[in-house]
Amino acid sequence: MNTPLFEIDLKVRDYECDAQGIVNNANYQHYYEVARHEFLEHNGLDFYDLHQKGIDLVLISIHVRYMNSLRGGEQFFCTIDSLEKEGIRYIFNQKIIRKSDNKVCSEAKAEVVSVVNGRVSMPAILDESFAKYFQK
Amino acid sequence: MNTPLFEIDLKVRDYECDAQGIVNNANYQHYYEVARHEFLEHNGLDFYDLHQKGIDLVLISIHVRYMNSLRGGEQFFCTIDSLEKEGIRYIFNQKIIRKSDNKVCSEAKAEVVSVVNGRVSMPAILDESFAKYFQK
Amino acid sequence: MNTPLFEIDLKVRDYECDAQGIVNNANYQHYYEVARHEFLEHNGLDFYDLHQKGIDLVLISIHVRYMNSLRGGEQFFCTIDSLEKEGIRYIFNQKIIRKSDNKVCSEAKAEVVSVVNGRVSMPAILDESFAKYFQK
Amino acid sequence: MNTPLFEIDLKVRDYECDAQGIVNNANYQHYYEVARHEFLEHNGLDFYDLHQKGIDLVLISIHVRYMNSLRGGEQFFCTIDSLEKEGIRYIFNQKIIRKSDNKVCSEAKAEVVSVVNGRVSMPAILDESFAKYFQK
Numbered sequence: 001m002n003t004p005l006f007e008i009d010l011k012v013r014d015y016e017c018d019a020q021g022i023v024n025n026a027n028y029q030h031y032y033e034v035a036r037h038e039f040l041e042h043n044g045l046d047f048y049d050l051h052q053k054g055i056d057l058v059l060i061s062i063h064v065r066y067m068n069s070l071r072g073g074e075q076f077f078c079t080i081d082s083l084e085k086e087g088i089r090y091i092f093n094q095k096i097i098r099k100s101d102n103k104v105c106s107e108a109k110a111e112v113v114s115v116v117n118g119r120v121s122m123p124a125i126l127d128e129s130f131a132k133y134f135q136k
Numbered sequence: 137m138n139t140p141l142f143e144i145d146l147k148v149r150d151y152e153c154d155a156q157g158i159v160n161n162a163n164y165q166h167y168y169e170v171a172r173h174e175f176l177e178h179n180g181l182d183f184y185d186l187h188q189k190g191i192d193l194v195l196i197s198i199h200v201r202y203m204n205s206l207r208g209g210e211q212f213f214c215t216i217d218s219l220e221k222e223g224i225r226y227i228f229n230q231k232i233i234r235k236s237d238n239k240v241c242s243e244a245k246a247e248v249v250s251v252v253n254g255r256v257s258m259p260a261i262l263d264e265s266f267a268k269y270f271q272k
Numbered sequence: 273m274n275t276p277l278f279e280i281d282l283k284v285r286d287y288e289c290d291a292q293g294i295v296n297n298a299n300y301q302h303y304y305e306v307a308r309h310e311f312l313e314h315n316g317l318d319f320y321d322l323h324q325k326g327i328d329l330v331l332i333s334i335h336v337r338y339m340n341s342l343r344g345g346e347q348f349f350c351t352i353d354s355l356e357k358e359g360i361r362y363i364f365n366q367k368i369i370r371k372s373d374n375k376v377c378s379e380a381k382a383e384v385v386s387v388v389n390g391r392v393s394m395p396a397i398l399d400e401s402f403a404k405y406f407q408k
Numbered sequence: 409m410n411t412p413l414f415e416i417d418l419k420v421r422d423y424e425c426d427a428q429g430i431v432n433n434a435n436y437q438h439y440y441e442v443a444r445h446e447f448l449e450h451n452g453l454d455f456y457d458l459h460q461k462g463i464d465l466v467l468i469s470i471h472v473r474y475m476n477s478l479r480g481g482e483q484f485f486c487t488i489d490s491l492e493k494e495g496i497r498y499i500f501n502q503k504i505i506r507k508s509d510n511k512v513c514s515e516a517k518a519e520v521v522s523v524v525n526g527r528v529s530m531p532a533i534l535d536e537s538f539a540k541y542f543q544k
Binding site for chain 2: 286318
């Protein structure tokens with residue numbers, strides 16, 4: 001497995017589990033969002049500051065695969081493995097990896113566009129911040 | 137049991153349950169909030185319209201008692217039994233009652249203030265809308 | 273638009289919105305799950321009864337597209353438009369449609385398998401219940 | 409302010425905020441629960457292991473006061489300031505304190521009982537683990 005561009009270290013909270021005793025599927029999407037927002041912050045971009053400047057990052061599609069279930073109290077990494085630019089979309093490839101056995105529990109491909117004052121647009125501030133990550 | 141001032145009819149969603157198979161405690165607070173917002177709407181007050189006018193209803197305290205657990209798929213009423221005014225606070229007395237056996241699953245006392253342009257205040261619009269509910 | 277196989281009628285709860293004032297992306301996944309569970313119940317299959325019999329329906333992948341944002345208080349339908357069977361997978365095609373303007377806000381394709389006593393399997397009880405829905 | 413018995417260090421996740429741009433009230437209850445479960449783990453008691461042994465810790469009441477609002481991205485401590493035993497109840501006094509300005513954002517008093525095989529009971533394992541914390 002290649003080194004991810006970025007990762008955060010999380011632990012399942014008991015309320016995130018459902019009656020089957022495992023993390024409810026929708027919560028993986030929360031984890032992926034937290035990782036993307038932390039990634040922005042890591043690159044000097046604050047979700048709120050951007051919003052104040054009229055720039056909103058908007059998820060237009062996400063494909064999540066579930067391979068292994070996380071349980072209450074388990075620790076895991078939520079990664080951003082790579083970032084691509086396709087036309088007006090930024091594509092984040094992400095994983096959730098359980099710490100105890102290094103198993104990939106889930107994979108996601110999230111497509112994001114930036115909306116500037118209500119119109120899809122490519123503000124220079126994002127391209128400059130992300131340029132170093134784009135795959136050759 | 138007296139007739140409540142207002143009630144809504146809900147059904148537990150499976151994702152609201154935790155690993156013990158019962159509704160997670162924090163979700164009762166969600167149900168109570170939904171009932172209060174629907175109550176506002178029922179009285180011609182929209183949470184968002186109020187916000188646009190600079191009026192925010194803010195919860196300053198809530199006391200929730202848990203007596204019986206709700207399980208996945210169960211139907212229940214979330215009520216507003218009475219509304220009191222104490223100084224600058226509106227106090228909502230609420231209950232969650234399971235439909236199948238009419239058991240009270242939870243009771244709450246929520247204290248709300250209205251904040252107008254950043255300051256605690258008593259806008260006439262609320263007092264007028266609520267006047268008919270205040271207890272003699 | 274064809275008539276869906278099944279649909280439920282929901283209303284956005286204010287706590288489901290995030291700081292952008294719109295429903296948080298992960299909550300759409302909650303709505304889609306609620307529709308699938310209600311669909312099971314509609315077909316005489318209870319998520320919990322199945323679990324007691326050792327049969328768990330497990331989401332293995334979901335692809336969600338976001339086209340229009342839902343806001344606090346808005347009413348919408350969450351549908352199951354069609355159900356397909358591909359090998360061991362059941363595929364639910366779903367939509368979220370705003371009531372006020374009939375706009376499709378989101379589309380999803382959810383792939384589910386049934387796990388019987390820990391092994392992926394195809395219990396007759398599901399095939400029999402779903403048979404009338406499979407596309408020719 | 410006295411030193412708390414226990415505290416955890418958290419950061420607001422954007423999806424925990426609602427349309428007012430602040431953390432939704434119910435999420436404070438999630439934070440308080442996370443702190444109590446981490447406290448158990450810190451004392452060698454695992455929520456799930458206990459459940460397997462037929463011991464469930466059940467919240468019977470919580471009183472939460474809201475003094476200052478947390479916003480997206482803010483860091484805070486969630487504490488357990490003291491633990492009391494009153495008859496069959498354990499009472500956790502907790503706080504949420506913003507890191508940037510050390511302001512108390514919320515206070516809670518949570519009452520918990522232990523249910524052993526369906527009956528309220530006082531298992532020695534809890535009293536032994538908690539004994540060092542009880543106030544003289």
